[in-house]
Amino acid sequence: MSKIGEFHFVSESYLLDFRGRVTIPMMGNYLLHASSTHAEQRGFGFNDMKKQGCAWVLSRMVIEMISHPTMLQPFTITTWVEEINKFFTSRCFAIRNEAGEAIGYCRTLWAAIDLETRKPTDLSLLLNNLGSFIVDEPCPIEKPGKIQAAERDTPGIPYKVCYSDLDVNGHFNSIKYMEHLLNMFDIEMFRHKEVSRFEIAYMAEGKYGMELSLHKKEITPDRYITSICDEAGKAICRAEITWK
Amino acid sequence: MSKIGEFHFVSESYLLDFRGRVTIPMMGNYLLHASSTHAEQRGFGFNDMKKQGCAWVLSRMVIEMISHPTMLQPFTITTWVEEINKFFTSRCFAIRNEAGEAIGYCRTLWAAIDLETRKPTDLSLLLNNLGSFIVDEPCPIEKPGKIQAAERDTPGIPYKVCYSDLDVNGHFNSIKYMEHLLNMFDIEMFRHKEVSRFEIAYMAEGKYGMELSLHKKEITPDRYITSICDEAGKAICRAEITWK
Helix, strand or coil: CCCCEEEEEECCHHHECCCCEECHHHHHHHHHHHHHHHHHHCCCCHHHHHHCCEEEEEEEEEEEECCCCECCCEEEEEEEEEEECCCCEEEEEEEECCCCCEEEEEEEEEEEEECCCCCECCHHHHCCCHHHHECCCCCCCCCCCCCCCHHHHCCCEEEECCHHHECCCCCECHHHHHHHHHCCCCHHHHHHCCEEEEEEEECCCCCCCCEEEEEEEEEECCEEEEEEECCCCCEEEEEEEEEC | CCCCEEEEEECCHHHECCCCEECHHHHHHHHHHHHHHHHHHCCCCHHHHHHCCEEEEEEEEEEEECCCCECCCEEEEEEEEEEECCCCEEEEEEEECCCCCEEEEEEEEEEEEECCCCCECCHHHHCCCHHHHECCCCCCCCCCCCCCCHHHHCCCEEEECCHHHECCCCCECHHHHHHHHHCCCCHHHHHHCCEEEEEEEECCCCCCCCEEEEEEEEEECCEEEEEEECCCCCEEEEEEEEEC
């Protein structure tokens, strides 16, 4: 089996935004779908991990888009394992249009947690075949970095986690974090600009009924730091969103 | 071309709820997708209507589910035109599992509006071929009826229409109405019960930034009336939700 996985998608009209484009959160869904299918096909997917008493946890995700697929436009996502160290593995993605031109890239960082202790697991002990899938393939976007705390000096917008926010594991869906963060921007931003880079750091699990607060702050023109905090004011995720 | 359209779907894990089931709103997306594709293939779709200066408007939708597709379960939606009168046409749907057993049904009622005047158009003048697709196929669920006004004697939960609520036409996505109405129910309802019938009446367009209020009232055990009202307290949609 090839080290690089290739997955084909066609945008469905009911999953597009008001401009008829695939949204960043929906692209996030497609990327995670490609990621989990690639892992499953190669013996280190959700079910393989479960057998070892572990689960993958998404720690970082950064998506950079050059252009956005529109109505019924087919696109292809390729994904591969870039690196593995003791507690983290990085996975990259390229998104290409029908002509084979890159229209976006993505980088993700994953940890594995022990389902009993909820603590990180040593990946080298756990998955002795994961390393064999590492490929030296270019992913020409900046790696995720440290994101400043938007919550430090901005008032929060209250938000309560509800039924439609939950994923199949009953946690706050990682893609829904993105959706709620983008909803803080006025519609005029979407009319005149486009998100060119969306970088998110997941720091703690969101749960049903949690009373969260959403924060946003412009740090340089068109560059925003955002965060979602729990009842105690502790950030459960931070994101940096750049528009062009 | 056959009068009945048949469309195949496989539930994607990222579109399932915390119980691993296709949600009612997501099923609504699949049904509307089947509907628009059926119409397009037969010459009375979105683009055909646009050429005549008109657009389809969904007026009523009722979904009854016997069971719900779960992770990676393939299902088939068949859809057909049931009736046409001057201002409305009814379209039915059956949802079947891999064994061909019905797991749900749906009825919808559509009007066509003139894009200039925003007024209903006489369907008999507009689409002389629509009638040729009428089929006498059973759809064994009750037709949509009148829904009582939940807003009359319940306090509303405020909600402001945001970016992720908008459809490709820039209006409040008809499926998102369903999502917000279901989010009013406590998670325990979803844990122990299931929506068996979801009936919705669309009364006015929701737009970006509108300050809405959401209402819910139990009328008999496990039977609820709900509504979404605009700033003036006028209902823009009402729904009746039955659990089993």
